[in-house]
Amino acid sequence: MNFAAVSPERLPDLLRAMPKTELHMHIEGSLEPELIFQMAKRNQVQIPYSSVDVLRAAYAFTDLQSFLDIYYAGASVLLHEPDFYDMAWAYFLKAQADNVVHAELFFDPQTHTARQVPMATVINGLHRACVDAQTKLGISASLIMCFLRHLSEEDALQTLQEAKPYLDKIIGVGLDSSEQGHPPEKFERVFAQARALGLHVVAHAGEEGPPAYIWGALDVLKAERIDHGVQAMHDTALMQRLAQERIPLTVCPLSNQKLCVFPNLADHNLGAMLDQGLCVMLNSDDPAYFGGYLNDNYLQTFAALPLTATHAYQLACNSFEASFVPEPQKQAWRTQLDACFKLYGA
Numbered sequence: 579m580n581f582a583a584v585s586p587e588r589l590p591d592l593l594r595a596m597p598k599t600e601l602h603m604h605i606e607g608s609l610e611p612e613l614i615f616q617m618a619k620r621n622q623v624q625i626p627y628s629s630v631d632v633l634r635a636a637y638a639f640t641d642l643q644s645f646l647d648i649y650y651a652g653a654s655v656l657l658h659e660p661d662f663y664d665m666a667w668a669y670f671l672k673a674q675a676d677n678v679v680h681a682e683l684f685f686d687p688q689t690h691t692a693r694q695v696p697m698a699t700v701i702n703g704l705h706r707a708c709v710d711a712q713t714k715l716g717i718s719a720s721l722i723m724c725f726l727r728h729l730s731e732e733d734a735l736q737t738l739q740e741a742k743p744y745l746d747k748i749i750g751v752g753l754d755s756s757e758q759g760h761p762p763e764k765f766e767r768v769f770a771q772a773r774a775l776g777l778h779v780v781a782h783a784g785e786e787g788p789p790a791y792i793w794g795a796l797d798v799l800k801a802e803r804i805d806h807g808v809q810a811m812h813d814t815a816l817m818q819r820l821a822q823e824r825i826p827l828t829v830c831p832l833s834n835q836k837l838c839v840f841p842n843l844a845d846h847n848l849g850a851m852l853d854q855g856l857c858v859m860l861n862s863d864d865p866a867y868f869g870g871y872l873n874d875n876y877l878q879t880f881a882a883l884p885l886t887a888t889h890a891y892q893l894a895c896n897s898f899e900a901s902f903v904p905e906p907q908k909q910a911w912r913t914q915l916d917a918c919f920k921l922y923g924a
């Protein structure tokens with residue numbers, strides 16, 4: 579592949595067109611203000627914002643917690659199975675427009691079961707949308723159930739128990755919510771149980787928290803991927819391990835900017851991580867809250883950093899490599915990617 583032959587003017591269109599996976603997207607974080615208000619009305623749920631514009635104006639975050647407070651308030655409008663379906667379907671339409679070929683979606687059941695929404699309602703609604711994404715849009719999609727780390731391990735164990743009738747509808751478990759003060763070690767037993775059930779395991783670590791949380795996610799939880807992981811740059815030994823073992827980091831630049839992890843996109847360490855051989859790729863995290871879906875992440879990050887067609891190819895390849903699908907499928911996507919790059923002169 580002759581990457582140097584791709585002219586810089588055509589790079590944005592190539593970024594839009596190239597096939598890619600999305601591996602770090604909280605489906606509750608794709609709930610747009612308009613849909614929040616629509617669902618609040620149809621479900622007769624009170625929300626403490628008078629209009630779409632007032633709600634959107636509140637999206638001025640200073641750190642992870644300031645975002646999570648609004649994110650959980652937004653999720654409170656989800657009550658019935660069609661709500662979960664509609665939310666996921668709206669995301670899949672955006673994903674299709676961004677040439678996403680495969681998505682592994684996070685969901686936070688504890689946010690819903692705490693409001694007496696049954697686990698069946700959550701999983702069946704999301705799963706039905708995943709099935710339709712495949713049949714109607716040609717996007718393969720699967721679900722990863724996250725435990726909220728600000729809650730207790732007992733709550734997480736109970737949640738795994740409640741999910742047991744639906745294990746055919748989820749591919750793995752993850753760990754999200756408030757990071758600082760809630761190290762991975764708190765969830766050692768529930769992750770061991772999930773692994774024994776044959777589930778994949780991933781964990782948010784090193785978003786705001788220290789590199790020690792990434793070590794913990796790897797060594798104690800046996801995480802196969804690290805979500806965010808951008809703080810790894812402060813630990814040389816950890817960077818070496820991540821590179822050597824090709825442990826993927828699902829990086830979310832617009833999220834990092836909006837939550838003040840980096841002051842500006844131009845300060846993001848994505849380029850440095852790529853150049854050090856890490857298996858990183860781009861993701862949108864909570865696109866309705868952070869000002870952009872997957873292609874917005876690609877376009878804005880490439881506009882802010884000195885990245886080239888070579889980096890674009892590497893990011894797309896990494897997004898395939900890091901996904902939980904069989905190797906022949908990854909190879910098929912690489913072939914598609916090569917054809918796309920050829921169209922753009924490579």
Ligand code: ADE
Nearest residue numbers: 604754755756782863864
């Ligand atoms: N839940 C939704 N988005 C999250 C993020 N960026 N970090 C931790 N938990 C989350």
Ligand code: ZN
Nearest residue numbers: 754782805863
């Ligand atoms: Zn996340």
